Amino acid sequence: MSTLGLFQPGTSVLHRLPAGLKLLALVAAGVGSVLVERPWQVLVAAALLGAFYALARLPPRVVVAQVRPVLWIATLTFLVQLVVSGWQRAVVVVGVLGLLVLAAALVTLTTRTTDLVDAVVTGCRPLRLLRVDPERVGLVIALGIRSVPVVVGLAEQVRDAQRARGLGASPRAFAVPLVVRALRHADALGEALAARGVDD
Amino acid sequence: MIEVAGVSHRYGSRPVLVDLDLRLSEHRVGVVGANGSGKSTFARLVNGLVLPTSGRVRVDGLDTRRDGREVRRRVGFCFTDPDAQIVMPTVAEDVGFGLRRRGLPKQELRQRVDGALAAYGLAGHADHPAHLLSGGQKQLLALASVLVTQPAVLVMDEPTTLLDLRNARLISSVVAGLPQQVLLVTHHLELLDGFDRVLVFDEGRLVADDEPAAAVRHYRGLMG
Numbered sequence: 001m002s003t004l005g006l007f008q009p010g011t012s013v014l015h016r017l018p019a020g021l022k023l024l025a026l027v028a029a030g031v032g033s034v035l036v037e038r039p040w041q042v043l044v045a046a047a048l049l050g051a052f053y054a055l056a057r058l059p060p061r062v063v064v065a066q067v068r069p070v071l072w073i074a075t076l077t078f079l080v081q082l083v084v085s086g087w088q089r090a091v092v093v094v095g096v097l098g099l100l101v102l103a104a105a106l107v108t109l110t111t112r113t114t115d116l117v118d119a120v121v122t123g124c125r126p127l128r129l130l131r132v133d134p135e136r137v138g139l140v141i142a143l144g145i146r147s148v149p150v151v152v153g154l155a156e157q158v159r160d161a162q163r164a165r166g167l168g169a170s171p172r173a174f175a176v177p178l179v180v181r182a183l184r185h186a187d188a189l190g191e192a193l194a195a196r197g198v199d200d
Numbered sequence: 201m202i203e204v205a206g207v208s209h210r211y212g213s214r215p216v217l218v219d220l221d222l223r224l225s226e227h228r229v230g231v232v233g234a235n236g237s238g239k240s241t242f243a244r245l246v247n248g249l250v251l252p253t254s255g256r257v258r259v260d261g262l263d264t265r266r267d268g269r270e271v272r273r274r275v276g277f278c279f280t281d282p283d284a285q286i287v288m289p290t291v292a293e294d295v296g297f298g299l300r301r302r303g304l305p306k307q308e309l310r311q312r313v314d315g316a317l318a319a320y321g322l323a324g325h326a327d328h329p330a331h332l333l334s335g336g337q338k339q340l341l342a343l344a345s346v347l348v349t350q351p352a353v354l355v356m357d358e359p360t361t362l363l364d365l366r367n368a369r370l371i372s373s374v375v376a377g378l379p380q381q382v383l384l385v386t387h388h389l390e391l392l393d394g395f396d397r398v399l400v401f402d403e404g405r406l407v408a409d410d411e412p413a414a415a416v417r418h419y420r421g422l423m424g
Contacts, residue, residue: 006289009327113289114296135301146289149331153283188284195249195277196287196298196346197269 006149007112014056014110020119022107029103033096039088042095049099049106056110066105067098074098108145117142139198143189154181201225202246202353202383207255209241216241218404220255224383226396230412231385232419233401239385242401243357246383247275259353276351276380280358282338283331291333291341292317292326298349316348320374336367343374354380360388389416 009015014022036042053063067074074094081090108116117138124134158177167173202224209217217238233239244250245257248264248271257264264271279285288294296313304312317323320340325333330341339359346354356375360368372391375382384391392398398415400408400422408418 006329007327112293114293114300142288146287146330149289149329150283153331185284188279188281189287191249192277192279192285193287195247195272195279195285197272197301 006108006145008058008062008109010057010110012056012110014052014106018119019111019115020122022111023116023119023123026103026107030100033100036092036096039091039095042092042099045099046095049102052106053102056106058109062109063102066102070098070101113142113145150185151182154178154185157181201260203258204245205256207245207252207257209245209250209253216404217252220406222399222406224397227381228395228397229381229383230392230395230398230415231383231401232387232389232392232398232416234423237401238404239401240357243355243383243385246353246355247272247277249277273349274351275353275355276346276349278342278346278354278356278359280361282335282342285342286330286338286345289329290326291322291328291330294330294341295345295348298345302349312348316344320344335363336370339363339367339371340374343371347378352380353383354378355383357385358387360386360391389419392416
């Protein structure tokens with residue numbers, strides 16, 4: 001079962017920081033990442049992020065679990081960049097990608113979803129002028145976080161079903177039932193939200 | 201009081217409920233029937249998740265078509281698959297979800313969430329990821345998340361179908377102690393012991409409406 005990006009209770013300084021501040025820092029990191037051009041800058045950023053993780057006192061297995069899902073795409077990107085732009089660019093691109101994933105995970109691992117939602121709702125209030133419902137934006141964020149372990153669980157079920165029937169690693173045989181199950185889950189979740197009065 | 205007057209419902213051209221007239225005031229009402237007999241649609245009519253093609257459903261005088269929002273506040277709904285109704289990532293956050301949407305002050309919200317977690321044996325799991333709970337605990341969480349909003353009526357659509365016997369009995373014992381009016385759709389016939397009234401559906405029609413033993417006998421006869 002996945003603990004990807006899910007809140008880990010704790011009392012560290014990072015746990016106690018306001019959710020809005022952490023989100024702003026994450027946005028700043030994302031924007032600032034375009035300025036990273038040299039491998040040594042990636043190393044500095046990695047050391048800084050490592051210090052934040054140490055500060056948050058998160059178990060190493062939780063940290064490793066955050067990057068595992070992006071390993072294949074990181075490897076693919078690294079190889080493409082290596083061929084097209086050379087090793088230095090490959091290190092920068094993949095390094096920045098990995099660090100941003102870890103930075104985003106650090107925010108969700110040290111912040112309750114309800115606090116994140118509150119921060120997003122507060123931040124989105126001016127969007128009411130554009131007829132955007134901030135509560136709905138917050139709900140989408142919460143459902144997005146909640147859906148990660150659900151989809152991982154569905155993928156595990158599909159893989160088990162494939163193995164039980166002796167099927168090889170066919171992407172189509174994996175993707176089709178996974179999409180169907182995910183859509184069914186979305187349908188049932190929508191009904192449950194309606195039953196809890198979300199659409200009222 | 202649940203009132204169902206002249207209700208029929210179709211999905212496209214397929215009728216799923218036909219000419220239903222009922223008044224349900226009993227504390228515990230069971231609903232049984234084969235798959236596709238219309239019992240789940242009937243359950244969904246009660247809190248306005250499904251609106252009847254014809255006829256009217258009222259709960260405590262509130263019409264599900266006209267007063268949907270108020271009806272959903274009065275009628276809590278528990279689904280078969282708890283995974284599909286757990287909305288928030290952690291246990292305490294999910295229990296608090298319905299209350300937050302009602303704008304309760306944080307202090308009161310916290311107290312009611314803690315109370316619900318303690319009442320349903322989930323106090324030690326407050327910050328745990330909801331998807332890591334066992335099947336029985338997930339269904340208890342789903343139940344706690346509905347009951348914390350204090351609905352007057354609880355509708356449960358096969359809440360024990362995915363559970364083993366021990367967890368099914370656990371859910372049953374929790375439901376037995378509830379002050380709410382309960383409408384339980386189930387295939388686990390032993391859960392209906394002690395119920396006040398049981399409805400039997402077959403091919404969209406109400407074919408028996410009796411005390412549990414007689415209704416279950418009728419149902420067993422139907423199944424052959």
